[in-house]
Amino acid sequence: MEFLGTTQNASYCGPRKTCSFNEPLDVQAPVMQECYQPYYLPGYRYLNTWRPSLFHKVSTAQICPEEGATCQGVQKPPTILPSLRAGLFCRYSPHDWDRSHEMQMRGAEASRLWAGRLIGDSMRLMQDKDQLTHQMQEGTCRNLGQRLSDIGFWKSELNYELERLLNENRGLDAIRKRLECAADEVNCPLQVALECLYHREKRIGIDLVHDNVEKNLIQEVDLLKCCQEQMRKLAQRIEIQMRDNRDAQHALERDLEDKNSAQFIDEKCFNLRNTSDCISFFHGVEKVDGTISVPETWAKFSNDNIRHSQNMRANSIRLQEEAKNLFETLSDQMWKQFTNTNLAFNARISEVTDVKNKLQMQLAKVSKREASQDRCPLCHTLTFLPWSQQHLAMLSAHPCH
Template identity: 40%
Template sequence: MPGRVSTYYQSSKVNPNRPFGARTIDPNTYSSQIYSMDAFKIPPLFQSARNALYTRYSLNDWDNSNHAAYNTSDYLRNGAERLRLDTLRLCKETDARRTQSDVGKKLGERVNDIVFWKNELLHETDEMLAEIAALKEAKRLVEKALPETEDVLSIAQECLYNREKRQGIDLVHDGPETALIDEVSSIRKCQEKLRNVIDKTTAQLNLNRAAQHELEKDSGDKFIAQNLDECAQQLTGSSRGLAYHNGIENIDNTKSVPETWCMFTNNNIKRSQAERAASRHLRNEFNTVLNDCANEMWNQWNLTNQALTDRIKDTLDARNKIQTHLSKVLQEIFDMSKHIELIKKAIQDKENPLQVAQTRLDIRMRRPNVEACRDTAQLRLIDEIDEIYDTLETLQNKLRRAENSMQDLFLIKASLEENLAIKNNTLFIDREKCLAMRKTFPMSPICGVRLRTSSDLLLNK
């Protein structure tokens, strides 16, 4: 510029990055940045008058410079404030206490979830243990009832074997024998039902124990997880045992997510509930089978006893009739023996009249000549002898018939006595051997008549 002192202006350093035509100060230019200050020469305090005639800036430049300074100050102050606020916010967001508090809250929520499901598992485990105990008790009752049915079976079979010792006509296929055969068949069917129930019980107990094992394993895992999470929740900056574990956040050993974790425990509980329901149904089936078997055996037992009682009554009637007939036969034998003696005496009594008549006739046969007349006396003697012979012949026939009748009476007496012995033997077998051992039902109160009461008690449990 003409008229300017070259010495003053040459001492300044020109920034090539700033355009020469710029008259206002740009806060973004290199020269406005407070990284370094260019060296310049201070003009002397007493300038010459000539220098005063030539000003360096205009009023606009002065105003623009002031405004630029204001703007730069505002800009830098705003930037510093934003940086300060961002730093404070970052410090607050990354505050260890706040982070630990949030993590502790999450851990507490997780511990509450674990405690909830662990309590559910423990409750279900207690229910399963109670169900297993009830099922074992039911199985014990069935296993106790099964060998006791052998006593009933042995009695029925022994009755059949004893009744094979009947004799003669009494060895018949009567009502008691049919009832005993039906009783044996019924008992064997009941034994088969009880064995099937025991087999089902064994299988169900295995399933219940498997479900119990899963519940206990799951609850044990949750107990360990609860202790670990509670330990992690209680850690603070002043806790002992703190250490760096570099890279631990990059290790992922998880095997489930909250949804699958809940589903796993829920499935274990549902499985246990299903097995408990099946177990309760099986115990109800126990009661039904035990009641049916007991009622069936008891009813058949009573039917057999009734058949034996009826048969004993018929045998008693037959024996009493035989005794009556035997008494009559014995009386008839006694009377017939007297009658035979009477006939024999009558025959003996006819000997003397026959001898007299024959002697008379023999004497009269000695009459001489014409005196040997066939007179009425002669005819009467002949008739008398004929009458005596006829009487003797009749008496002899009567004696033979009486003796034959006596033999028949002795035969019927022997037959009646044999039948009486047979009936007594039958009565002894049916009444003393069979019915005597069947007076009491050879089973414990859990079966038989009082089985329903015990089954109801078991069902209430």
């Protein structure tokens, strides 16, 4: 219970001490802090740490009425104080009141200063972060622009290489069709040569001779079959090369499709702004590493595809040149053999014609001689034998002898 006109921090409410006017007063100075405490109002936290100076001075100078000396112990205040004395025992002095308000003002000023500093620091932090964000966005935009430039470069290279590879495939396919068609067309002269050999087997007797015509026909048949085999083998090689070209074409198309997808994504990211619509926040997406390559291996992959396609095109060009040379070589050989066979036929025909003419002339002479009717000189009988045979008959078996 607290008595009227007293305070709990009064000297007589504390431990027992001697009352003396010569002892120095132990007044605790108020403690001031410049930091702001959010749970206490500035100035009110330290009001209970100091005591009123006026009441302390009056209470320490009391004289005991009974003993006429200074009180050595704690005196209990009277229950009812006179009105005049109650005015002297007030809690605080004007100086305390001024100091309290001064402390409140200082606390408010300190809080205001700390709030101003905090606002300034916040503004500087916001400006720094905004500037840093702006710089990072500019750097990201530059990187995205460079990335789009690289993707565009490799896309153009892939498109150019793919177009050249498709042209080589079309040319190679045309050469293959020409080879197959030429191999099929060789069947006609081959069939003619075999037909000639078959018909020449119908010769009779001494005319069944292994002459130069038959040799050339056999050479022509062998040459035509060899030409067919060479053209078909080359067509098979071209077919294998076209399959390899299609593999390279598939790799280029797949790489080009990936480049188109990456370019679409990067263009969308490049065109994003802070005021763009439908922007969402994905927490932790920067920590996800879904890449499988670095820029060096990424560029090397496309470069390897282009180099593989170039090698396939070089092989296709070599096959086309080989096919053209084969066409020229086989054409010359077949034409030369065809000419030799025709010359052999002409020579053989001329020989046969000469022999035939001679035989016909001889046959005509013989027939003329047989037509003349001569008589035997011994018996004057008719004989139709030639003179050579007539003499033999006369000498051997004629009945007239």
